[in-house]
Amino acid sequence: MANPATVIIPCYNEVNGIRAVVEEIRxxxxxxxxxxxILVVDDGSSDGSAEAAATTGARVLRHRSNRGYGAALxxxxxxxKHSFIVIIDADGTYxxxxxxxxxxxxxxxxxxVGARTGANVNIPLVRRPAKWVLNRLANYLxxxxxxxxxxxxxxxxREIAAQYFGILPNQFSFTTTITLAMHCDKYSVVYLPIDYLPRKGKSKIVPWDAASFLVLILRTxxxxxxxxxxxPIVLLCLVYGIVKMSIDLTHQPNISASALLAFVSALQILLIGMVGDAIATRLGRMSQAAPSSVTVEELGGPEK
Known part of the structure; x- marks a missing residue:
C-alpha cells in the first residue's frame, strides 16, 4: 500500500471541471x-469553483484574491496533513x-513526474515548438x-519542496522551477509516461508565456x-576574437580594437561566471529559505 498522501488541486475558475476531478481522485x-x-486551493475564483469543490467533501482553502498557480500550490x-504530496490540475487534463x-x-x-509522452496526448500544436525549445534548453542547463x-x-x-520556497514563483512557472532545481541539485527525479486529455474550460496560459518561461529557465x-x-558566451567571444585577429594579421601587422575587446570580454565574462559558480556552490540548495506566509480561509471541513 502506498504512503498516505495529500492531493493538492490548485483551482482558478474551474467550476466546470472541479467536481469531476475530485470525484475521480477519491x-x-x-x-x-x-x-x-484531497485539498483544493481556490485561488480567488469568481465562478463558484470553491463552493462546487466544497460540495464534494474535499477540504477547501481559499485565497481572497487571485495570487497565481504557484502561490496556490x-x-x-x-x-x-501528509508529507507525501501529489499535485494535479483542476481542468481534467491529467x-x-x-x-x-x-x-x-x-x-x-x-x-x-507524469510526463506527457503517452499514447493519448492533447497538447495544442501552437504550443509544441516553444515547448520543444524550452525542453532542449532545460536539458542543456x-x-x-x-x-x-x-x-x-x-x-x-514536502520537505524537499519547502526548501525551495524562496525561489519558487507564484505563477505557472512553479513546476518548471522545481524540476530544474531538483535536477541541478542531483535529486532523484523519475518520469512516468502519461496521457494528457483535452481540458474542460478555457486555458489560462497565453502564447507569450513562453518568453517568461525562457527567462525563468535562465534565471534558475x-x-x-x-x-x-x-x-557559451565566453566561447563565442573567443571565436570572434580569433577569427578577427586572423583577418587583421593577413592585412596588417596590428590587431584591431574589436579583436582585443572580444578577448578582454571573454576573460571578464569567464571570471564573472566563476564567481557566480562559487557563490552558487557555497549557498547550496537555499535550504534556509523560509516558506512565505499565506492568507486563506477554509470552506467546509475535511473529507469524510
Missing amino acids: AVLAHNAIEGE KTGIVAA PAVYIPELLRMLERADMA STSKIPDLNSGLRAFR AMLFRPLRVFL
Whole structure:
C-alpha cells in the first residue's frame, strides 16, 4: 500500500471541471486503499469553483484574491496533513489513475513526474515548438534528460519542496522551477509516461508565456549552474576574437580594437561566471529559505 498522501488541486475558475476531478481522485484513492486527503486551493475564483469543490467533501482553502498557480500550490503544501504530496490540475487534463504509481515511485525517488509522452496526448500544436525549445534548453542547463519540464501531475516529499520556497514563483512557472532545481541539485527525479486529455474550460496560459518561461529557465540556471550560461558566451567571444585577429594579421601587422575587446570580454565574462559558480556552490540548495506566509480561509471541513 502506498504512503498516505495529500492531493493538492490548485483551482482558478474551474467550476466546470472541479467536481469531476475530485470525484475521480477519491475513487482512485479508495480503489487502491490509499489513505489521504484531497485539498483544493481556490485561488480567488469568481465562478463558484470553491463552493462546487466544497460540495464534494474535499477540504477547501481559499485565497481572497487571485495570487497565481504557484502561490496556490505553496498554500496547499504548507497546509497539507501528509508529507507525501501529489499535485494535479483542476481542468481534467491529467488522469488521476496515475497517482498510485507516482506514489509508489517515491519509494526510490525524490520526485515522480507524469510526463506527457503517452499514447493519448492533447497538447495544442501552437504550443509544441516553444515547448520543444524550452525542453532542449532545460536539458542543456541541467545536464539531464527531462521529458516533460512543466507537467502539472507529480508527487514529491514536502520537505524537499519547502526548501525551495524562496525561489519558487507564484505563477505557472512553479513546476518548471522545481524540476530544474531538483535536477541541478542531483535529486532523484523519475518520469512516468502519461496521457494528457483535452481540458474542460478555457486555458489560462497565453502564447507569450513562453518568453517568461525562457527567462525563468535562465534565471534558475544562474542560481544553480551559472557556468552553463556563461561558458557559451565566453566561447563565442573567443571565436570572434580569433577569427578577427586572423583577418587583421593577413592585412596588417596590428590587431584591431574589436579583436582585443572580444578577448578582454571573454576573460571578464569567464571570471564573472566563476564567481557566480562559487557563490552558487557555497549557498547550496537555499535550504534556509523560509516558506512565505499565506492568507486563506477554509470552506467546509475535511473529507469524510
